[in-house]
Amino acid sequence: MEGEIKAEFEKNGFILDNEEEILNKCLTFCINYKLNPSDLVSSWDVYSLNRKLKDLVVQNVEMEGFLSHLQNEQKEAVVKQEADLHFYSSKDVDMILNDDEENFKDAILSTPPGKNAKPYSDPFDSALYSNGNGYSSEKPSRLVTPFGRRTDKFVARFNFNNLPDTENGDEKDAGMDSEDDVIKRVKPLKRFSLVVNGDGPEPGCRFMYDRIEDRFNALDNRIRRRAASLFSSGIYEEPSDPSVASGRSIFAVGMICCEEEGRLNDKSIMLQSSIEHSGGQRVRLDLQKVNQFSVFPGQIVGVEGNNPSGYCLIASKLVDSVPLSANNVEDLHPAKRPALDQDIQLVDSSSPEKEISVLIASGPFTTTDNLYFEPLSELLAYARKKQPQLLILLGPFVDSEHPEVKKGTADRSFDEIFHIEIIRRVQDYVEHMGSNARVILVPSTRDANHDFVFPQPAFDIHPPELKHQNDLVLFVWFAQIKSLPNPGIFEANQVRVGCCTVDILKQLSGEELSRNPKDGSPPSDRMSRLASHILNQQRQLQHENIPESSFYPLYPPAEDVPLDFSLSPKALHIASPPPDILILPSDMKYFIKVLTLGGTTEGEEQRKCICINPGRLAKGEGGGTFAELDYGGSPDRMNASIWSI
Template sequence: MEEEIKAEFSNSGFSLNEEEEILRKCLTFCINYSLSPSDLVSSWEVYYLNRRVSAIVQLNESTVHNAEMDGFLLHLQNEVKESIINEEPNLHVYSSKDVDMMFNDGDRYVKEETIGTPTNKIYPLSSEPFDSGYQQSGSAYSASKPSDIVTPFGDRKEKFAVKFSINPLSTEENGKELEPDSEDDFLKKVESRGRCSMIFHGAKLDPNCRYMYDRIEDRFNALEGRIKRYSLALIASGVHGELMDPAVASQKSIVSVGMICCDGEGHLNDKSILLQSSNEYSGGQRVRLDLQRLSQFSLFPGQVIGIEGNNPSGHCLIASNIIDSNPLSVPADVNLPSAKRQALEKEDQLSDPSSSDKELSVIIAAGPFTTTDNLFFEPLTELLSYASRKIPQLLILLGPFVDSEHPDIRRGATERSFNEIFHLEILMKIRDYVEYLGDNVRVVLVPSIRDANHDFVFPQPGFDIRSSDLNHQITNLTNPGIFEANQVKVGCCTVDILKHLCGEEMSKNPSDGIPSDRMSRLAYHVLSQQSFYPLYPPAEDVPLDFSLAPDTLNFSLIPDILILPSDMKYFVKIVSLGGRNESEEQVKCICINPGRLAKGEGAGTFVELHYNGNPDTASASVIGI
């Protein structure tokens, strides 16, 4: 059989690195899982292709290594498990956790066998008094986890370790656990940090707004508006002269503005790039784009750029230069009328004189806020406990809060409604946090399209939470949204634009103006396009409503802090824009992906940031919870 296995691998184009050891293990796999040599190699091909597609692991061409056999074994075990579950859908595969729950009478808390009908009862935000026991211990937030159940998250050994930092504070060291502050440090922070001011920029979506009524006209106007806005800014800069129609044959060099499109389905490549100009200059016509003269570029579908080049035949624009960044000489926040801005300042900004300094301490965390094996929301409890010791001026929590992709939520294995889970497990914990620390603490909540208890639309209105006593402490921001805290402009978007851009971007030796680091380059695209979601067409799972997009997705001011939660690896990076000529000022922004607070059954990460005047002097740390 070993010879048959070797022959099947050879016929499929695979060579064996440590042949004897690999064949011995493959023979064992065939015997244990009743596989023929051809079935085994077919399973290997599926495993191999999945690993090649992954951006995390890269295999060495078509060579089978002995080190890959352990991963292949897990793949085979998962295939067998899935086939058994498909044959017997009601079968429950017991694990060691089930045994522990049986001995600890844990079935009182997790009842998946009989699923009740969700009720319409909404639990009020202040349905229970503040837990006075927390004032003594500092570790409780009305947690729903029974004390006799030990979860993988609760059993973790490393807590609050710094994974990465920029300009770290003297008390922080990478990879070391952060010690709790003493009582004296606690009192000093309470006395020294005042409440931060809060001003909102751009349009605010009403929680009851109508959505998914967009028309073809709305889509056209949204895309045309982006191209027109870029064209006006390019003309106002006075650097590149008059804009021309890129589809008209011309031997001389011209400057044109348009949107990058793909000719057909699939990803961009050097043969499928089209430039769609505006209706004003070319009637919206598309022309093929030739980039062979360029040694460096970075493009994606939906990107609005300026192009210098010539079109000798009228069928293909030969590019000699790409202007990929919108000029930054745009008035700040043109979308917000001055009267409305003054009203918001009067309503939201506090009289505390210390808030006028451009300094801010903030903790940033993105959901999910509970692990996949339960709905105890232990990571959120740990985060609030950490924040209660550090006492940041601002705590930014980004969804999903009640994650629609959580296994229990997805199969409806809970007796509480989604709103009940949100109010009991999220809002009550946050309420306890702000009540315990007092009026100087503020919390910003940003929803996600993955929130099961909220509208599935993007752009997305903020949560509709009515609580008169916490109006100035818990703020509900739209998704996406921009606000200003202590004169520090912060932009947030919970849709995973970094991951979507990563799958669509085509780059070639990025230039000095565009960051060579890929994560910085993806964040640079969001800033240079001045749009929270510049990709078009959008990803399949993004319910983009073009009737709401122009007022909420586009931003005219460059934020000091840009928060883009993603499933990709966490990072904190300083991204620069502008400054390519003497007349243009360089603008810097701190771009942050805090990672996910919970990852599977384990702990994730969050970010602690201290902003001191400008991005270069800010200190930030990515902390593993």
């Protein structure tokens, strides 16, 4: 049989470095795992591609890693037959038998050097525990990765603390000594409500059927509704046609456009009004007299100014937001008050207080040098320790920009990677945390295993084999693990949360044209200003239940955004009231900002929204950042941190 193994290697172009010893080990592999020489060489071919071995020399030093690869293949074959089967490592047994908190922490959050001066402890065992069920990536034993070389596990990069730290007091620690080992590690979570907005497209929907007419009508409707909102506020007059020559000052509403291809500049700004007011014509917009502004293509604005020639509208004032407090309830017709009262009663004083603890992380969830998903394992281990009520994971999960995905060298399909490396780890996490833990998944247009369209339907995370599972497994899938469309809105404990995985902040940053105040006042914070563009136009019309804000106000969209106007038109809208928390993951630097909405006119109320960019959980070959938030009902009652992993 050794001769057959050697012949098979040579047939596939491989050269044996230490022939006798390698053939002896390969013979043992064939006997132990019931492989024929052809299957063995095929597995080596996959292993060498995953390890990115440049030459075709089979080296004896790789045999130990190859053994772990074969073991994982055998485990996955068993897993496919028995989905409920659990695998345990020696560290699992030690944690169960020994009441040692330090050993438990080391098993999850640290990788100390072992004997014989190994720079990294057995990574397979570490990943296996973090995964819980043992559905680990095919990470060879004793393999050092750049992610594993990091010295600091979790480092706080940013803190926003307005609440006293009562979670780590002596009373909590003292009460843990009398509990058994399992309860000691998993404290019961508070129950909370979770309501998901259903305006997004459904999984399996048809897309790429939008027409030019659909796009034009969608843009014109945005302009028309904004004009109606500004006029109904009672502050501004009825919009006029900005393309008509007039010596008097007028008020016009339209969309900012760029006259030519390329980035917006002060000489190429155009204003496109609605069909109702100007037949959809464009006119040049001059902002030289405006003290401060921030505009981008696709933004709907109100303009006060005059057009003496008919070719250029000279602006004296730019209105980019709609007053929140315009038209009080007392001014409504009596027939309209009952419907509004039904909405107001949602904030009745008898309702539970808004409180939520959440961890927020955005993909990629694995480093660029492998598909081991080590950062995700570390995040879930941290979540097991901190025990948040909600864990929000935002795509990409199987990143189409990952080198192995782009080259097609992965030995599994994208769906298999997603379900084995992501879903099964998350399932094990909620089983470990208990029935009150919740996880929300939001896809990304960069997900290789999902529809490339925006707005994007939710993941279909419920495999067909679940139909034959018991009620407990079904509860875990359907009640504890939720998938939202992209963008999506949900309410947790009456805390309204909006999220969008398209990098709108980076795209707005590349298209925005702004001017700082000329009077010497300090300039506005740039990241807050970019995030405010999503919400500062928020207001709901009295006579039409139509939301005004958009998760993606930029038009034309960026080249990598497959925007489809015909797909669920309401999916991009942010319905009133504005969210308490807005999650906008971006490649730009992480931040946590408190945005102030309203207050631009005298007597207008102000509302606050927390905007969070958690950063990316994995950056290159190292770890990235994620966000932790304890929200007590308002920005004045919250603790927020950005953690580096």
